[in-house]
Amino acid sequence: xxxxxxxxxxxxxxxxxxxxxxxxxxxxxxxxxxxxxxxxxxxxxxxxxxxxxxxxxxxxxxxxxxxxxxxxxxxxxxxxxxxxxxxxxxxxxxxxxxxxxxxxxxxxxxxxxxxxxxxxxxxxxxxxxxxxxxxxxxxxxxxxxxxxxxxxxxxxxxxxxxxxxxxxxxxxxxxxxxxxxxxxxxxxxxxxxxxxxxxxxxxxxxxxxxxxxxxxxxxxxxxxxxxxxxxxxxxxxxxxxxxxxxxxxxxxxxxxxxxxxxxxxxxxxxxxxxxx
Amino acid sequence: xxxxxxxxxxxxxxxxxxxxxxxxxxxxxxxxxxxxxxxxxxxxxxxxxxxxxxxxxxxxxxxxxxxxxxxxxxxxxxxxxxxxxxxxxxxxxxxxxxxxxxxxxxxxxxxxxxxxxxxxxxxxxxxxxxxxxxxxxxxxxxxxxxxxxxxxxxxxxxxxxxxxxxxxxxxxxxxxxxxxxxxxxxxxxxxxxxxxxxxxxxxxxxxxxxxxxxxxxxxxxxxxxxxxxxxxxxxxxxxxxxxxxxxxxxxxxxxxxxxxxxxxxxxxxxxxxxxx
Numbered sequence: 399x400x401x402x403x404x405x406x407x408x409x410x411x412x413x414x415x416x417x418x419x420x421x422x423x424x425x426x427x428x429x430x431x432x433x434x435x436x437x438x439x440x441x442x443x444x445x446x447x448x449x450x451x452x453x454x455x456x457x458x459x460x461x462x463x464x465x466x467x468x469x470x471x472x473x474x475x476x477x478x479x480x481x482x483x484x485x486x487x488x489x490x491x492x493x494x495x496x497x498x499x500x501x502x503x504x505x506x507x508x509x510x511x512x513x514x515x516x517x518x519x520x521x522x523x524x525x526x527x528x529x530x531x532x533x534x535x536x537x538x539x540x541x542x543x544x545x546x547x548x549x550x551x552x553x554x555x556x557x558x559x560x561x562x563x564x565x566x567x568x569x570x571x572x573x574x575x576x577x578x579x580x581x582x583x584x585x586x587x588x589x590x591x592x593x594x595x596x597x598x599x600x601x602x603x604x605x606x607x608x609x610x611x612x613x614x615x616x617x618x619x620x621x622x623x624x625x626x627x628x629x630x631x632x633x634x635x636x637x638x639x640x641x642x643x644x645x646x647x648x649x650x651x652x653x654x655x656x657x658x659x660x661x662x663x664x665x666x667x668x669x670x671x672x673x674x
Numbered sequence: 675x676x677x678x679x680x681x682x683x684x685x686x687x688x689x690x691x692x693x694x695x696x697x698x699x700x701x702x703x704x705x706x707x708x709x710x711x712x713x714x715x716x717x718x719x720x721x722x723x724x725x726x727x728x729x730x731x732x733x734x735x736x737x738x739x740x741x742x743x744x745x746x747x748x749x750x751x752x753x754x755x756x757x758x759x760x761x762x763x764x765x766x767x768x769x770x771x772x773x774x775x776x777x778x779x780x781x782x783x784x785x786x787x788x789x790x791x792x793x794x795x796x797x798x799x800x801x802x803x804x805x806x807x808x809x810x811x812x813x814x815x816x817x818x819x820x821x822x823x824x825x826x827x828x829x830x831x832x833x834x835x836x837x838x839x840x841x842x843x844x845x846x847x848x849x850x851x852x853x854x855x856x857x858x859x860x861x862x863x864x865x866x867x868x869x870x871x872x873x874x875x876x877x878x879x880x881x882x883x884x885x886x887x888x889x890x891x892x893x894x895x896x897x898x899x900x901x902x903x904x905x906x907x908x909x910x911x912x913x914x915x916x917x918x919x920x921x922x923x924x925x926x927x928x929x930x931x932x933x934x935x936x937x938x939x940x941x942x943x944x945x946x947x948x949x950x
Contacts, residue, residue, distance in 0.1 A: 518881040538878075577879050580876050587920070595856065603794070603857050605795070608861045610889045615942045615945075643871050644913065659902060666895075670888050670891040673884065
């Protein structure tokens with residue numbers, strides 16, 4: 399079922415490419431055009447059937463019905479402001495950045511039909527070369543409309559994500575950034591710090607635990623530096639909360655308080671089992 | 675190829691049961707007897723072919739050629755000292771505990787043929803109900819003999835683990851405990867603290883990162899409290915080292931120093947990629 403006639407995806411990396419593929423496979427648009435900073439990535443997206451046409455210029459947004467901004471966080475605003483004057487009045491614009499408050503605040507002023515999105519479907523890998531098919535079924539996509547967002551337009555975007563296989567949750571940009579600072583950004587900060595603590599010469603004596611716990615530490619450094627800085631205040635709060643929990647455990651260990659250690663570990667086990 | 679005539683496994687949980695199964699499948703012993711605190715676990719081990727006979731009494735160790743202590747860390751010493759007077763003079767004794775210095779120091783004085791072992795093949799699961807076949811191929815087993823350990827006997831134990839599929843590394847008990855405090859015990863301490871930091875109501879908004887990073891947090895609390903306390907000094911050191919790395923990242927974030935953040939994340943990515 400066609401939801402949009404002409405869709406332009408700016409940034410044909412892992413997420414942008416996956417969206418193109420999901421739109422094409424589910425026939426959700428008549429035409430999908432991909433734009434990439436490096437033209438060869440948009441061409442690659444075309445080769446694998448994620449877009450119908452690769453473009454190297456922003457002019458193609460002029461008659462688009464939906465523009466999807468799928469670049470790193472720092473470029474989203476910059477590109478959005480650049481293309482804004484060229485868009486049709488009823489063109490919808492969404493982004494897929496990992497932080498939302500700054501982006502939604504700024505862009506909803508300039509682009510009336512802007513709706514922030516964050517599909518929780520990425521991985522530590524990035525780039526079109528790591529595209530592995532449809533990554534959305536079973537995943538959550540958080541929509542973070544501004545308070546003034548048009549309900550009908552929000553519903554169209556909701557339908558788009560649902561047809562690609564995601565379960566949609568609507569949150570305010572502020573709630574999104576606070577929650578994700580715990581469930582994602584802190585997780586990355588901890589993983590980067592954890593692997594940096596282990597001396598190289600010890601790494602051959604690791605079991606599956608270290609490997610799984612630090613999987614996300616091989617994420618792209620530039621991408622994640624931008625995410626961290628765009629949500630710095632919340633992340634500093636979640637890091638502090640984590641430091642307190644670690645200090646509690648350390649103190650129990652110093653005091654050889656096995657009762658307290660077991661209590662801490664039992665709470666952790668219960669919480670972890672909620673995740674399945 | 676038979677390496678030992680009669681083998682007794684004390685503690686038929688996930689690791690003890692897996693050893694029994696690997697010994698039986700590879701025909702490394704004439705007879706394998708399993709003892710468990712709860713007799714039904716030893717019986718279950720017999721049902722699935724991990725031991726030939728289930729026993730509820732330590733008397734079966736009297737004519738054993740190899741005794742394998744596969745109970746939680748705190749019970750290993752207690753049980754070893756209890757059975758020591760009953761063992762044949764040439765009976766070999768090994769344990770599979772996650773920490774080695776205290777155990778090897780004490781037991782090598784009482785049992786001349788004691789050799790500490792630590793197969794890095796466990797998981798967050800425990801108990802015979804989670805036994806899934808041979809877990810040793812492709813894994814590492816660290817042997818931590820005392821300085822006075824007999825080389826021929828060490829080689830027999832080495833051969834046993836190799837035939838079960840493990841790659842054997844020999845370390846002093848002290849080196850083992852120091853290294854594992856970074857590559858395993860710290861990883862668990864961080865995972866327990868991380869999941870305890872995330873409010874329950876946020877857990878439904880987590881992606882794969884949080885799930886992988888906290889997998890080991892569903893490990894058995896009593897078992898891990900014992901491991902932590904038996905290696906407390908090293909673990910406190912590794913936690914402090916981790917706290918320093920986390921503070922470095924936090925400071926870079928406070929200072930909005932994207933250059934330093936990218937540098938920290940690039941080091942992490944390089945180190946993580948060593949793990950494969």
